[in-house]
Amino acid sequence: MAEAYVQVTTTTDSRKEAAELARAAVTGRLAACAQLVGPIASTYWWEGEIESAEEWMVLFKTTTDCFADLAAQITEQHSYDTPEIIATPVVAGSAEYLSWVREQTTG
Amino acid sequence: MAEAYVQVTTTTDSRKEAAELARAAVTGRLAACAQLVGPIASTYWWEGEIESAEEWMVLFKTTTDCFADLAAQITEQHSYDTPEIIATPVVAGSAEYLSWVREQTTG
Amino acid sequence: MAEAYVQVTTTTDSRKEAAELARAAVTGRLAACAQLVGPIASTYWWEGEIESAEEWMVLFKTTTDCFADLAAQITEQHSYDTPEIIATPVVAGSAEYLSWVREQTTG
Numbered sequence A, B, C: 001m002a003e004a005y006v007q008v009t010t011t012t013d014s015r016k017e018a019a020e021l022a023r024a025a026v027t028g029r030l031a032a033c034a035q036l037v038g039p040i041a042s043t044y045w046w047e048g049e050i051e052s053a054e055e056w057m058v059l060f061k062t063t064t065d066c067f068a069d070l071a072a073q074i075t076e077q078h079s080y081d082t083p084e085i086i087a088t089p090v091v092a093g094s095a096e097y098l099s100w101v102r103e104q105t106t107g
Helices: A013-029 A064-077 A095-105 B015-027 B066-077 B095-105 C015-028 C064-077 C095-104
Strands: A005-012 A033-046 A051-065 A085-090 B005-012 B031-047 B050-062 B086-091 C003-010 C034-048 C051-061 C086-092
Touching: A005 A013, A005 C003, A005 C086, A013 A033, A013 A051, A013 A064, A013 C034, A013 C051, A033 B015, A033 C003, A033 C051, A051 A064, A051 A095, A051 B031, A051 B095, A064 B015, A085 B005, A085 B086, A085 C086, B005 B015, B005 B066, B015 B031, B015 B050, B015 B066, B015 C034, B031 C015, B050 B066, B050 B095, B050 C015, B050 C034, B086 C003, B086 C086, C003 C015, C003 C064, C015 C034, C051 C095
Parallel strands: none
Antiparallel strands: A005 A051, A005 A085, A033 A051, A033 B031, A033 C034, B005 B050, B005 B086, B031 B050, B031 C034, C003 C051, C003 C086, C034 C051
């Protein structure tokens, strides 16, 4: 992870849990902000069948330095055994916005 | 593409087609999961005019190894002449989730 | 930014403003297309309190060459003092689609 900032994604099957994951990350200064998107419709294999489920996506804006702690907190708090937790790099951005992300996560 | 995992995005103008693209990718083991987001509102140039259309977005989680085959399948199945097909890199993630993505796409 | 194409994200608290940001970027040839996603629910710190707000997300597909001008236009047009403006790289894609993005932004 050469980039200094990342967007982290997780999904879960209740809006309430998605909101709790968002709030816990921001409260713990592990992300500067968290955005709930949904409902979304997810399709995947489960025990030999293709399933579809309604889910909510949470997008966290944070520093690369915070990623490991944020992923650990999501893993512990999440109701799934193997939740989606992925990070995509931020290769450019508004300097003021990125400074704000850093301040919020080190505050 | 130095990263081992990617998120692939396409969009289309019917929810039914979006769901078919999602299901075909998962059925063919070209993505571990696919997520429908929408409706979204797209704005773009079309024959000299700015158009707006309602669309649905499909996000596929897969390996970099699967990208070319997934893109080829989307291109063949999609009703548009030039559909959006882009890949963004996954630079970090839960090790268990990424292993699950790999298992689903080599199963 | 080693990649030639990026997806740029911003958010704002009204659908009308999101649509105006989308249209202005496409009209000015600073993005080939812009997609409105929402409403989304954002959680963040504001003056010592955790706030939640309804927002709309705009995703712009463009070239890396256009990023600085697009970011400058969003900053000027946006009603927030420090709007989110981040770019994530496109590491692969349909050659035809990426050519279309380049044509639209140099037209």
